[in-house]
Amino acid sequence: MPLETKISIKDFNFYYDSSQALRNINLDIRPKEIFTVFGPARSGKTTLLKSLNRLTDLIFGANHTGSIFLDGMDIFDSNVDLIKLRRRIGMVFDLPTPLPMSIFDNVAYGPKLSGKTKKCLNEIVEKSLKSAVLWEEVKDRLHTSALRLSGGQQQRLCIARVLALEPEVLLLDEPCSGLDPISTASIEETLVQLKKDYTIVLVPHNIQQASRVADRAGFFLNGDLIEEGPVYQIFTKPREKRTENYVTGRFG
């Protein structure tokens, strides 16, 4: 029986002006798994994530070939509703990026755009903050500026903000870079909780993080997908020499 796929990437190439960032990527991501995309800097991880919700559209002079399917729908098709697509595929960036407004307004930003009512918003905000394990810390100061939270809290706020969209897929681009070990642990805990309901694509902060939380992994190097497979296999007996060298810390 073939395994289900949530996202299917087929013969995907991506170019910034003249330089190629991704080369001939073929990859299937299954529903409700944490798939981790890892590799050294400039290997195309962020580009891959931003392609999945078409944030790459904002980059001038960017170009691609091949296709990406979400539940069988080609996301680059001209009649795809970009707004809906981005609500289905939420993204958390590598640095905490709260918008300069209150905690409440940050979480309510997405739902407000789709015209949710005031009463509805209160529920969504509470639920999202609870899922991101931030509610207890901020419930008494929802209307103070989000910029006053600590780094770890800000990043969990960004996760809550994405959850408020009720997406199907979460893209997390090094969500723990710049965070202390305690914040990192609480975000990892959150991720494992979230796996029950969401398909997660994670660029890990480091290899250890990938092995702690992920189900499957793909190793990227200079825009190529070197190999993919279950995490235990990738980290203990990789097929490729280059993967082994990276995992064992011989480069990168």
Added chain:
Amino acid sequence: MIWTAALSTIAVMILILFQILREGLPVLHLSFFLESPKSMGREGGIFSTIIGTIALTGVAILFGAPLGVGTAVFLREYTRESKISRIIRFGTDCLAGVPSIIFGLFGFVFFVIKLNMGWSILSGGLTLTAMILPTVISTTEESIRGISPSYREVSYSLGATKWQTITRVVLPSALPGILTGILLSVGRSIGETAAVILTAGSSLVMPTSLFSPIRTMAVHFYILAREGISMEMAYGTGATLILLVLMINVIAQWLINRYIRRRA
């Protein structure tokens, strides 16, 4: 060397303020503000010129702010560096360097005569709009440029359209800068004389509509002093002008600071 430069700048400023306030403050009574000028301004107050100043500046900002902010948003958010954006920017830069009397001449020929609006608040206000546009555009552009690109990325990633991103993230973040630009423009409009005389006239009669001619405080000051009508009243008008500008600046700064504090 640096100290001399800084100190002499401050000294000049204090000297001007001191001179005008010393001569002007004794004239300032409530009746000076609230009575209309009598016998060409030799007696009475300056009420109609205060109203004229506020109306004229109000019209200038009412048209200038949305036009200028709109142009800046267009330049920063809707176009990449291209021929069109360079032409617009070059045009506004040129406009910024044009002496105000030229704007006055343009306003006189175009608004007053061609569009037959006569010497009026509207003619004068629109002329001042043209004069302040470059300031509003460049300060708004500058403050939009300073907004972190990640805010935009976040907004789009949460399913916002371009318009929603501009109105909910870009403009609120740029607001303090925009207000500073508008404040500068208010100052220029209040202090303008040449362009105002040519387009809004110098009538001391209380205006009744946007098509009434008016005299602003700056023009009043100029005419009183220039024609030797009453130096005493001229200084009184000058002192009022200074206090008005001071008041506007203090209030605006207070509002801006409060806004920034609330968001941070």
